[in-house]
Amino acid sequence: MCLAYPMKVIEIKNDQALVDSNGIRRQVHTGLLKNLRVGDYVLVHAGFAIETLEEKEAKKSLRVFKEYTAAQKSLKKK
Numbered sequence: 001m002c003l004a005y006p007m008k009v010i011e012i013k014n015d016q017a018l019v020d021s022n023g024i025r026r027q028v029h030t031g032l033l034k035n036l037r038v039g040d041y042v043l044v045h046a047g048f049a050i051e052t053l054e055e056k057e058a059k060k061s062l063r064v065f066k067e068y069t070a071a072q073k074s075l076k077k078k
Helices: 055-077
Strands: 006-013 016-021 023-028 041-045 048-054
Touching: 006 023, 006 048, 006 055, 016 041, 023 041, 023 048, 041 055, 048 055
Parallel strands: none
Antiparallel strands: 006 016, 006 041, 016 023, 041 048
């Protein structure tokens, strides 16, 4: 299964960006996106920022991931 995860752009340098989600930071390639700015949310897959997201949509996706993770942890405890 392939998964793209929403992350917030913290810093941009050339065609690389430092992105963050819940304190986890990664360097990603940004060559697929134009007009990227610090503070934008991007979908990250396999080390690439592949799409820019509206903040509201990114936060909604992050909530869903958090709920899914919590549900998986709950199932493992049973």
